[in-house]
Amino acid sequence: MACEWWFYHLERPPLAAALAPLFEKCLERGWRVLVSSDDSQALDEIDAELWNWRDDSFLPHGRDGELAEQQPVLLTTGEKNLNNAKILVLLGGKDCGRHDPPYERVMVVFEDGDGAARGMARTQYKRAKDQSAPVRYFRQTSSGGWQEQ
Numbered sequence: 001m002a003c004e005w006w007f008y009h010l011e012r013p014p015l016a017a018a019l020a021p022l023f024e025k026c027l028e029r030g031w032r033v034l035v036s037s038d039d040s041q042a043l044d045e046i047d048a049e050l051w052n053w054r055d056d057s058f059l060p061h062g063r064d065g066e067l068a069e070q071q072p073v074l075l076t077t078g079e080k081n082l083n084n085a086k087i088l089v090l091l092g093g094k095d096c097g098r099h100d101p102p103y104e105r106v107m108v109v110f111e112d113g114d115g116a117a118r119g120m121a122r123t124q125y126k127r128a129k130d131q132s133a134p135v136r137y138f139r140q141t142s143s144g145g146w147q148e149q
Helices: 015-028 040-051 115-130
Strands: 004-010 033-036 073-076 087-091 105-111 135-140 146-148
Touching: 004 015, 004 115, 015 033, 015 040, 015 073, 015 087, 015 105, 040 073, 105 115, 115 135
Parallel strands: 004 105, 004 135, 033 073, 033 087, 087 105
Antiparallel strands: 135 146
């Protein structure tokens, strides 16, 4: 089965608040998640915000380094699947460089104001469509949820 490509158009930061519900759904399904970005500072911010996301929720995650293989959600600047993830999340215009990566799903999350990331998402979308991969596109709603377009 081909890797699915899901695109998330973020219009209302913070990024961690938009990502957390997606991560929860993945973990509910027993899927590990690898989150990759070239921006280490952005990953630090996401890491800090996820620890405080909701008082009634615990979202287990960690940064690359020690015990990376044990993290249900791994935040990394790398591309190695150290935590045996089924889901790859690409942030900030990151590309995995493959038309059919070894994941069940790739989630491309891009912020509306980031022209470079938006451009990369368009390229990835076209590449996935050209390869006949399953593709879905979601836009953030005014309440912060996601609606398929």
